[in-house]
Amino acid sequence: MLRYLKISSFVVAGFAAAVLGSGTAIAQGTGAYPSKQIDLMIPWPTGGRTDVSIRMIAPYLEKALGQPVVIHNKVGGAGLVGMTAVRDAAPDGYTISTGGIAMASIQYQKSNAPMLWDYTWLARTYSTPLVVAVPADSPFRNAKELVDYARANPGKVTHANSGTGSSTHLASAGMAKKLGIRIGQVPYKGEGPAVVGLAGGEASFSLGLMPAFKTLLDAGKLRILGVADTRRSPLHPELPTLAEQGVDFVSIAFEALHMPKGASPEVLAKLRSAAQQALNDAELRERLATIGLNLAYQDGPEFVEWLKQYDQETKALMTELGMVQKD
Amino acid sequence: MLVDLLLGFQVAFEWQNLAFCFAGALLGTLIGVLPGIGPAGALALLLPATMAVPPVTAIIMMAGIYYGAMYGGSTTAILVNIPGEAASIVTTLDGYQMAQKGRAGPALAIAALGSFAAGLLAIAGLVFVAPPLADIALSFQSPEFVALLVLGLTLTSYIAFGSKRRAFMMAAFGLLLGTIGLDPVDGVERLTFGSTYLLDGIGLVPLVMGLFGVAEVLVNIDDNIRQSTVSGSVGRVMPSRNDLKDSAGPTLRGSGLGFLIGIIPGGNAIIASMLSYITERKLSRTPERFGQGAIEGVAGPEAANNSAAVSAFVPLVTLGIPTNSVMALMLAGLMVQGVSPGPMFISQHADVFWGLMASMIIGNAMLLVLNLPLIGLWIRLLKIEYRYLFPVLLLFCFIGAYVVNNSYFDVGVMLVFGLFGFWMRRNRLEPAPLILAFVLGPMLEENLRRTLIVSEGSFGIFFERPIALTFLCLALLLPIIGSLPAMAGRLTKIRAPEDV
Numbered sequence: 001m002l003r004y005l006k007i008s009s010f011v012v013a014g015f016a017a018a019v020l021g022s023g024t025a026i027a028q029g030t031g032a033y034p035s036k037q038i039d040l041m042i043p044w045p046t047g048g049r050t051d052v053s054i055r056m057i058a059p060y061l062e063k064a065l066g067q068p069v070v071i072h073n074k075v076g077g078a079g080l081v082g083m084t085a086v087r088d089a090a091p092d093g094y095t096i097s098t099g100g101i102a103m104a105s106i107q108y109q110k111s112n113a114p115m116l117w118d119y120t121w122l123a124r125t126y127s128t129p130l131v132v133a134v135p136a137d138s139p140f141r142n143a144k145e146l147v148d149y150a151r152a153n154p155g156k157v158t159h160a161n162s163g164t165g166s167s168t169h170l171a172s173a174g175m176a177k178k179l180g181i182r183i184g185q186v187p188y189k190g191e192g193p194a195v196v197g198l199a200g201g202e203a204s205f206s207l208g209l210m211p212a213f214k215t216l217l218d219a220g221k222l223r224i225l226g227v228a229d230t231r232r233s234p235l236h237p238e239l240p241t242l243a244e245q246g247v248d249f250v251s252i253a254f255e256a257l258h259m260p261k262g263a264s265p266e267v268l269a270k271l272r273s274a275a276q277q278a279l280n281d282a283e284l285r286e287r288l289a290t291i292g293l294n295l296a297y298q299d300g301p302e303f304v305e306w307l308k309q310y311d312q313e314t315k316a317l318m319t320e321l322g323m324v325q326k327d
Numbered sequence: 328m329l330v331d332l333l334l335g336f337q338v339a340f341e342w343q344n345l346a347f348c349f350a351g352a353l354l355g356t357l358i359g360v361l362p363g364i365g366p367a368g369a370l371a372l373l374l375p376a377t378m379a380v381p382p383v384t385a386i387i388m389m390a391g392i393y394y395g396a397m398y399g400g401s402t403t404a405i406l407v408n409i410p411g412e413a414a415s416i417v418t419t420l421d422g423y424q425m426a427q428k429g430r431a432g433p434a435l436a437i438a439a440l441g442s443f444a445a446g447l448l449a450i451a452g453l454v455f456v457a458p459p460l461a462d463i464a465l466s467f468q469s470p471e472f473v474a475l476l477v478l479g480l481t482l483t484s485y486i487a488f489g490s491k492r493r494a495f496m497m498a499a500f501g502l503l504l505g506t507i508g509l510d511p512v513d514g515v516e517r518l519t520f521g522s523t524y525l526l527d528g529i530g531l532v533p534l535v536m537g538l539f540g541v542a543e544v545l546v547n548i549d550d551n552i553r554q555s556t557v558s559g560s561v562g563r564v565m566p567s568r569n570d571l572k573d574s575a576g577p578t579l580r581g582s583g584l585g586f587l588i589g590i591i592p593g594g595n596a597i598i599a600s601m602l603s604y605i606t607e608r609k610l611s612r613t614p615e616r617f618g619q620g621a622i623e624g625v626a627g628p629e630a631a632n633n634s635a636a637v638s639a640f641v642p643l644v645t646l647g648i649p650t651n652s653v654m655a656l657m658l659a660g661l662m663v664q665g666v667s668p669g670p671m672f673i674s675q676h677a678d679v680f681w682g683l684m685a686s687m688i689i690g691n692a693m694l695l696v697l698n699l700p701l702i703g704l705w706i707r708l709l710k711i712e713y714r715y716l717f718p719v720l721l722l723f724c725f726i727g728a729y730v731v732n733n734s735y736f737d738v739g740v741m742l743v744f745g746l747f748g749f750w751m752r753r754n755r756l757e758p759a760p761l762i763l764a765f766v767l768g769p770m771l772e773e774n775l776r777r778t779l780i781v782s783e784g785s786f787g788i789f790f791e792r793p794i795a796l797t798f799l800c801l802a803l804l805l806p807i808i809g810s811l812p813a814m815a816g817r818l819t820k821i822r823a824p825e826d827v
Contacts (some may be wrong), residue, residue: 046371047655055374075732077523164514186780187512196592200468202781215647215669291662
């Protein structure tokens with residue numbers, strides 16, 4: 001019995017060692033990076049814009065990297081759970097993420113929140129200007145009228161957004177700050193309800209992405225007053241910019257691939273070149289356009305220069321709104 | 328219209344579409360049967376793959392997964408008292424009692440037949456009245472939601488069987504749990520105790536898995552592990568003629584109610600099944616049978632939640648508004664292919680719309696054929712000794728709680744509420760009112776505060792909106808009407824001595 005135990009424990013130990021050994025061999029990889037699947041962790045649930053867009057992009061990244069790219073929805077804490085998990089992951093190139101806007105604001109709101117600069121930014125994926133939408137029966141025929149009315153009647157004009165502190169809330173607050181007007185907010189839980197509420201006349205206007213408004217626009221329930229960009233959108237060349245109407249305001253929604261800080265130069269180079277290859281694919285451009293997003297590759301270092309300025313603007317805005325909890 | 332539907336059948340009967348419809352329905356059933364695992368995850372994984380097939384094939388399969396999951400949700404609710412998805416909570420009330428009395432077969436069969444009938448009725452509704460209904464969906468704004476939710480909360484205590492006072496206590500506790508997280512208007516943290524994990528509040532799935540799943544397992548273990556879930560015979564598989572007769576009315580009413588609730592963006596299947604249950608209990612000549620294994624209590628809510636699942640397509644196809652994450656994924660699946668749902672959808676993409684409708688009819692029939700023979704197999708599960716069964720049940724609860732957000736914290740939440748649920752059961756406190764209040768409370772708060780922002784603080788807005796006012800009057804009147812028989816009974820008792 002005792003001998004049997006000994007033999008069997010040897011067998012078990014040997015087997016375990018073999019399994020562990022092979023496990024580490026797989027984990028460390030035999031060849032160059034990447035040698036196994038890459039986890040792309042996002043802090044938002046399935047079905048949202050980040051989720052849908054990155055699921056479209058992922059197959060192209062896979063093609064460029066030669067390894068599967070698996071999307072994980074690490075949801076919770078207004079995005080903080082996922083963001084923190086990515087920040088604290090090993091910078092071995094097997095955990096990457098996408099996003100940026102939510103992080104830029106939440107980093108000043110919660111004391112334990114990760115900062116934009118806790119990550120290495122690899123490449124911008126898309127960049128799409130927001131548009132100003134109003135209910136179909138709104139008295140405002142153009143953006144100028146809306147802004148003039150808001151200036152003459154402080155607090156009378158309200159905007160529908162997808163939640164207090166959400167990107168659409170901050171975008172509209174940023175607009176008010178830039179134009180020196182005072183507006184109220186009508187917060188909803190998510191973009192869908194906000195758009196329905198706007199169509200029902202619960203708010204004066206909403207600043208958001210075109211795809212959010214598209215169907216109710218087609219239904220004749222909404223109107224678009226203008227695009228918050230310096231030039232007309234390639235996706236909607238028929239829409240005037242706010243600048244054309246004498247309203248000086250730009251607001252862009254973007255996302256960028258990023259990973260925990262401290263990766264080796266080889267890993268960074270591989271990921272950046274893979275992103276460059278994937279994010280310049282004409283087919284992907286078309287596919288993203290179907291959900292109203294404008295594929296806009298920009299290499300990490302170049303994007304970071306822009307992001308620094310965006311970070312400063314966001315901080316100034318949040319300070320003004322009294323939402324800054326930490327520096 | 329019929330010509331269009333024929334065209335739809337032509338599309339749906341192409342071998343590729345038939346195969347994808349079947350695959351979707353089968354996968355959906357599986358997802359529905361497993362507690363906690365919902366269709367959203369499966370759809371998200373499939374999204375990139377759908378680009379490889381034509382749009383109509385993609386949407387047929389995605390829809391199959393969705394309504395297949397709605398079918399499967401009742402199975403574990405009836406067999407082991409663990410709802411397969413949140414909307415099946417109401418099914419546990421009488422479905423499980425039926426199983427305990429050796430009537431699991433008829434309960435499962437009625438759930439399947441009711442789902443089938445409700446599915447067909449809702450598809451018919453979708454085909455004939457979808458476009459005009461779009462405007463109703465839009466007229467449902469914050470004040471209307473407030474009124475509907477007030478009505479829902481008023482009725483919450485009717486879902487309980489024991490003392491009203493205890494039901495109210497549980498509902499109040501559910502409301503309190505619902506306030507955890509970020510305040511919906513000011514973004515202030517409430518009851519989070521500084522924890523990042525509590526910022527978004529407690530998840531519905533871990534809460535349900537805990538209060539129903541884990542608690543149920545603990546109760547059974549505490550009862551010295553019975554030999555099998557059901558002692559003696561598991562009884563007949565198919566419902567009797569009487570069962571069918573008793574279920575016809577509830578199924579029809581449930582279908583209608585579910586269809587209306589499903590149209591409202593944000594009105595969800597839980598509310599539909601709960602309202603159906605309360606309606607059936609109120610209409611019944613023998614309401615005391617409810618909670619003891621009344622087949623009407625299974626037929627009505629099951630029909631309602633399936634019907635609501637189908638009519639949730641109304642806002643999607645007519646306005647392009649997704650009412651939940653599953654619908655959002657379907658919207659994305661269509662838009663990727665250059666098909667954008669909305670007012671022009673039915674005319675511009677007739678093949679997609681009618682093909683989908685026809686495939687839903689075929690898919691529902693497939694599900695029925697698939698599910699009825701399975702019942703014999705399912706009820707044999709009840710013969711398995713509980714000590715072999717419960718580890719598997721617990722495993723699925725763990726997986727279900729984890730996969731929603733890929734969060735261990737959610738697993739912890741489930742365990743805490745599992746213990747709490749055990750304590751509740753031992754103290755005759757019912758979990759259903761707690762869950763319903765937990766779902767309705769935060770929606771009510773959000774909509775009420777938004778209503779008051781829009782009306783600049785005036786409650787007068789509720790009197791200016793006919794739909795809202797109607798619901799509020801119902802909320803006021805129903806409890807009074809409900810207590811009339813009792814009051815009448817008391818009056819006759821008081822008068823009785825004089826008459827003698």
